[in-house]
Amino acid sequence: MTAFAEQEDVEFVLTDKHFRIIAKIIREEAGIALSPIKTTLVYSRLTKRLRALELESFQQYCDIISDPKNKEERRHLLSALTTNVTHFFRExxxxxxxxxxxxxxxxxxxxxxxxxxxxxxxxxxxxxxxxxxxxxxxxxxxxxxxxxxxxxxxxxxxxxxxxxxxxxxxxxxxxxxxxxxxxxxxxxxxxxxxxxxxxxxxxxxxxxxxxxxxxxxxxxxxxxxxxxxxxxxxxxxxxxxxxxxxxxxxxxxxxxxxxxxxxxxxxxxxxxxxxxxxxxxxxx
Ligand SMILES: C[S@@+](CC[C@H](N)C(=O)[O-])C[C@H]1O[C@@H](n2cnc3c(N)ncnc32)[C@H](O)[C@@H]1O
CATH class of the missing domain: 3.40.50.150 (Vaccinia Virus protein VP39)
Known part of the structure; x- marks a missing residue:
């Protein structure tokens, strides 16, 4: 189980199963390989989406994004999990x-x-x-x-x-x-x-x-x-x-x-x- 499933005081419970569903979708959609060390990042970025959608659990969120018809939320998922760091004249x-x-x-x-x-x-x-x-x-x-x-x-x-x-x-x-x-x-x-x-x-x-x-x-x-x-x-x-x-x-x-x-x-x-x-x- 992930750290967020074991702790009792977290707002939402993110289990290994939820993480695997999210990782599979993000790999299929964007080619991005999310390893379990990214659990904290996934948790902190996606809890904002759960709150915005007024959901009660990661299970509900996984049900939404698992349906390929929910393109809009898949786009939000992508935006939430991609890293956009850049600056002028970088490198x-x-x-x-x-x-x-x-x-x-x-x-x-x-x-x-x-x-x-x-x-x-x-x-x-x-x-x-x-x-x-x-x-x-x-x-x-x-x-x-x-x-x-x-x-x-x-x-x-x-x-x-x-x-x-x-x-x-x-x-x-x-x-x-x-x-x-x-x-x-x-x-x-x-x-x-x-x-x-x-x-x-x-x-x-x-x-x-x-x-x-x-x-x-x-x-x-x-x-x-x-x-x-x-x-x-x-x-x-x-x-x-x-x-x-x-x-x-x-x-x-x-x-x-x-x-x-x-x-x-x-x-x-x-x-x-x-x-x-x-x-x-x-x-x-
Ligand atoms: C860290 S930024 C790099 C920005 C810039 N190239 C630089 O080096 O400063 C990575 C960008 O890759 C984009 N990205 C991630 N997966 C992608 C994909 N499968 N196809 C196209 N862009 C992708 C993200 O949305 C993000 O804006």
């Missing part, structure tokens, strides 16, 4: 590589009218694709006039709404170089602590819902893909499948940027070869 060496190595030739091509595509897969609240756009705008302020576009996707529609809004607490902008902050952010009327990113930056990005463990409605080719800090939540088989799919949609000589504790393994590692710290190049 800055990737943005340096983009500015110094990848970006200049992509911009040359885009200015010649060629199609250039970047993809921020699992973009969370938008800081990653906006950091991509800002890095490229610093190199080419005329970017909006070219055929360079950034696709930004996530499984969670709620977090994508935040990303589309492009509004952030002033304190979250500290990692953005001052010149870019001054040029592309403005105060939100009526709230001195909020800043909004400009329409010019937003216009470079298309935000879409996309589940990495379901068939992808995109075919590429992508010149650069950022897929960072998400496959770490998947089991090994799912992770390797995702890498293989990326190897099929990244253009020859295109780049894949991954999270600091991730590594490309499996068949894709014959195609996506290391080209820097947590950076890979499509060798085909």
């Amino acid at each position: 800055p060496h990737h943005f340096k590589h983009l500015a110094d190595v990848t970006g200049p030739s992509l911009i040359d091509r885009a200015r010649r009218g060629e199609r250039v595509r970047l993809w921020s897969a699992a973009c969370s609240s938008g800081q990653e694709p906006y950091s991509l756009a800002l890095t490229l705008l610093k190199l080419a302020p005329d970017l909006a006039d070219t055929n360079l576009k950034i696709l930004a996707t996530d499984i969670d529609p709620k977090i994508l709404d935040q990303a589309r809004n492009g509004e952030y607490e002033k304190s979250l902008l500290e990692k953005i170089p001052g010149d870019l902050r001054a040029r592309y952010f403005s105060r939100v009327t009526g709230n001195g602590e909020l800043r909004v990113i400009s329409d010019e930056v937003k216009s470079l990005i298309s935000f879409r819902t996309l589940n990495l463990v379901r068939p992808w409605p995109v075919s590429g080719p992508f010149d650069a893909v950022f897929c960072r800090n998400v496959v770490i939540y998947f089991d090994e088989k799912t992770e390797q499948k995702v890498w293989s799919q990326f190897s099929n949609v990244i253009a020859p000589n295109g780049h894949l940027y991954i999270g600091h504790s991730e590594r490309v393994t499996g068949p894709a590692s014959n195609v996506l070869l290391p080209d820097g710290v947590t950076i890979y190049k499509n060798s085909c």
Whole structure:
């Protein structure tokens, strides 16, 4: 039995059986492997849902989410259990590589009218694709006039709404170089602590819902893909499948940027070869 089934003073009882039902659904829906050490996290995040739905037990909650027709609550479950931690210019060496190595030739091509595509897969609240756009705008302020576009996707529609809004607490902008902050952010009327990113930056990005463990409605080719800090939540088989799919949609000589504790393994590692710290190049 889990800790929460043994304690008498907890508000709800979460048994091993409930945990297994929740873990199975989250694996099927999002590929996320929840191990029992996450019991406390599952308990604390889902008790909020139980209260919101005025339920009396985890059993009632499990009955609701076990019915695939209850898509809305399954979406809430996903939002509650996914980790959305992100920030502007996270893992800055990737943005340096983009500015110094990848970006200049992509911009040359885009200015010649060629199609250039970047993809921020699992973009969370938008800081990653906006950091991509800002890095490229610093190199080419005329970017909006070219055929360079950034696709930004996530499984969670709620977090994508935040990303589309492009509004952030002033304190979250500290990692953005001052010149870019001054040029592309403005105060939100009526709230001195909020800043909004400009329409010019937003216009470079298309935000879409996309589940990495379901068939992808995109075919590429992508010149650069950022897929960072998400496959770490998947089991090994799912992770390797995702890498293989990326190897099929990244253009020859295109780049894949991954999270600091991730590594490309499996068949894709014959195609996506290391080209820097947590950076890979499509060798085909
Ligand atoms: C920790 S955030 C990473 C954000 C950003 N890439 C970064 O590194 O800063 C992980 C994101 O992956 C998303 N996610 C989880 N499972 C997913 C899946 N199966 N398909 C697409 N996105 C998923 C979550 O909703 C969350 O926004």
